[in-house]
Amino acid sequence: MIEVEVKYRVPRELMEKIASKVLTLGGKFLGEEVQEDVYFQHPSRNFAVTDEALRVRRARGRVEVTYKGPRIDSRSKTREEIQVKVEDFNSFVSLLEKLGFKRVAKVVKKRKTYKFNDELLHLDCVEDAGFFVEIEGTVEDEGEIEGKREKLIMKAKELGIPTEGFELKSYLEIILGI
Numbered sequence: 001m002i003e004v005e006v007k008y009r010v011p012r013e014l015m016e017k018i019a020s021k022v023l024t025l026g027g028k029f030l031g032e033e034v035q036e037d038v039y040f041q042h043p044s045r046n047f048a049v050t051d052e053a054l055r056v057r058r059a060r061g062r063v064e065v066t067y068k069g070p071r072i073d074s075r076s077k078t079r080e081e082i083q084v085k086v087e088d089f090n091s092f093v094s095l096l097e098k099l100g101f102k103r104v105a106k107v108v109k110k111r112k113t114y115k116f117n118d119e120l121l122h123l124d125c126v127e128d129a130g131f132f133v134e135i136e137g138t139v140e141d142e143g144e145i146e147g148k149r150e151k152l153i154m155k156a157k158e159l160g161i162p163t164e165g166f167e168l169k170s171y172l173e174i175i176l177g178i
Helices: 012-024 089-098 142-158 171-176
Strands: 002-009 028-041 053-059 062-073 078-086 102-116 119-126 130-139
Touching: 002 142, 012 028, 012 102, 012 119, 012 130, 028 171, 053 089, 062 089, 062 142, 089 102, 102 171, 119 142, 119 171, 130 142
Parallel strands: none
Antiparallel strands: 002 078, 002 130, 028 053, 028 102, 053 062, 062 078, 102 119, 119 130
């Protein structure tokens, strides 16, 4: 699966307007949660250089481990993503550390999620980073990326999201200042 994502930094006061517009246009509110993400560095490969990420996420009693491959589109946050559910956050973090993985940083965000046609829209308040809107969808083939990206950008415009806030950095990169 390839996740295609566009992200925008927005002022706080715009968050509720965007949420209202999504609902007006037929979107559905799926829920709100606090997500705690712990990122790790590989013991023999520099993920900052290879543009990869390994994350363990805890949210609402569930735990997911996510590998994000290098970006495959320079105009969006598009990359291969592999997710695995695990039972115990602390045990899995401990396992990674025993294998030589090092904690890089923790990212905490409050996220509201909406289903908007066949895409997901996230309104994020990220500690130490600000307010963001992410619109994402998936494709099976790299040949579909450009079309999906353009569709997501059109959705952002339809929702009144300021295009000058387009953000290519991950939350981890923003928090680390890289």
